[in-house]
Amino acid sequence: MSEASIGSFAARLLGWFDIHGRHDLPWQHPRTPYRVWVSEIMLQQTQVSTVIGYFANFVARFPDLETLAAAEPDAVMAQWSGLGYYSRARNLQRAAKICVDRFQGVLPSTMDDLITLPGIGRSTAGAILAQAHGQSWPILDGNVRRVLTRHEHIAGDPANAAVQALLWKAAQARLPEWRVADYTQATMDLGAVICTRSRPACLICPVGADCQARIAGDQDQYPSKRAKIVRPLRQCTQLLVVDAAGAVLLERRPPVGIWPGLWSFIEAPTQEEAVVRLAAHEFYACKFREFHSLRHEFTHFSLDISVQHTRLTHANIVADADRAWYSIDQALALGLPQPVRRTLEKFRDD
Numbered sequence: 517m518s519e520a521s522i523g524s525f526a527a528r529l530l531g532w533f534d535i536h537g538r539h540d541l542p543w544q545h546p547r548t549p550y551r552v553w554v555s556e557i558m559l560q561q562t563q564v565s566t567v568i569g570y571f572a573n574f575v576a577r578f579p580d581l582e583t584l585a586a587a588e589p590d591a592v593m594a595q596w597s598g599l600g601y602y603s604r605a606r607n608l609q610r611a612a613k614i615c616v617d618r619f620q621g622v623l624p625s626t627m628d629d630l631i632t633l634p635g636i637g638r639s640t641a642g643a644i645l646a647q648a649h650g651q652s653w654p655i656l657d658g659n660v661r662r663v664l665t666r667h668e669h670i671a672g673d674p675a676n677a678a679v680q681a682l683l684w685k686a687a688q689a690r691l692p693e694w695r696v697a698d699y700t701q702a703t704m705d706l707g708a709v710i711c712t713r714s715r716p717a718c719l720i721c722p723v724g725a726d727c728q729a730r731i732a733g734d735q736d737q738y739p740s741k742r743a744k745i746v747r748p749l750r751q752c753t754q755l756l757v758v759d760a761a762g763a764v765l766l767e768r769r770p771p772v773g774i775w776p777g778l779w780s781f782i783e784a785p786t787q788e789e790a791v792v793r794l795a796a797h798e799f800y801a802c803k804f805r806e807f808h809s810l811r812h813e814f815t816h817f818s819l820d821i822s823v824q825h826t827r828l829t830h831a832n833i834v835a836d837a838d839r840a841w842y843s844i845d846q847a848l849a850l851g852l853p854q855p856v857r858r859t860l861e862k863f864r865d866d
Contacts, residue, residue: 526692532722533702549648585612593851607635646700654687659707669728754781763841
């Protein structure tokens with residue numbers, strides 16, 4: 517592709533963005549480093565439509581970096597509950613504490629310093645620097661990768677190091693020296709609105725005239741599809757145990773494994789094993805019934821969950837710091853895995 521075409525890429529894209537781009541996202545008003553950072557972490561592997569509500573609640577509860585650093589981890593996880601990929605929330609708070617300790621309580625404004633923080637890689641750092649500081653750094657999130665693989669006709673798995681190098685080169689070559697914050701948002705908007713995974717709207721694309729995949733007519737073949745992985749299916753039983761006062765029994769999950777550190781029901785691979793675990797804490801129930809079942813998808817496996825319900829005839833005192841009785845409203849204010857939250861909401865509404 518000619519240098520002239522590459523050089524006009526930003527101008528064409530910004531012209532489209534001024535009319536059709538997203539200008540009212542909550543982290544754009546005001547577009548501070550802290551708000552941009554929080555939004556970028558939330559947007560990793562999560563769609564904008566989902567993030568908007570979570571972002572508003574999160575920054576209302578933790579309006580600045582110092583408040584986030586000083587918060588109880590349970591409070592942070594409660595605000596993140598349901599958004600998934602919980603390591604993002606833990607990394608967010610870890611990074612906030614590092615900023616307080618090492619960077620005078622502010623988010624660094626250089627690439628070298630930003631990428632030392634947990635959860636911030638090259639693309640996220642570039643997005644923060646471009647949008648919050650107007651610095652000329654490229655980004656390479658999923659939407660931008662899709663745009664560039666089509667526009668440059670870059671074949672191969674986008675996760676491959678050699679392909680990544682080509683994509684970074686293409687992103688850098690198109691980067692303007694002006695309106696960098698708007699340009700960064702425009703590239704993401706183009707992938708989200710026009711250059712979509714299926715049925716891209718090539719006829720109205722502002723950079724479609726020199727898109728190599730559109731010219732070749734094989735835009736649906738880009739990005740190259742990764743080999744499909746069949747996810748294994750696992751099963752477990754969770755116990756929805758309710759006492760005489762209507763409180764539910766929850767336990768904190770271990771610090772490693774799935775949903776680390778979140779509050780959940782007592783769980784085991786089978787109902788028999790789950791009941792044995794319940795009895796180990798001197799809670800005895802003579803009868804369980806299936807409340808409901810659901811499937812939860814993880815990156816590497818699927819989990820079928822059978823939720824078994826029982827109601828105890830008397831109140832119980834829990835002395836263990838990792839197990840406690842909570843009212844439904846109290847429980848829903850905790851950091852919960854999404855399936856547990858769905859079960860509690862269904863129980864409350866039934």
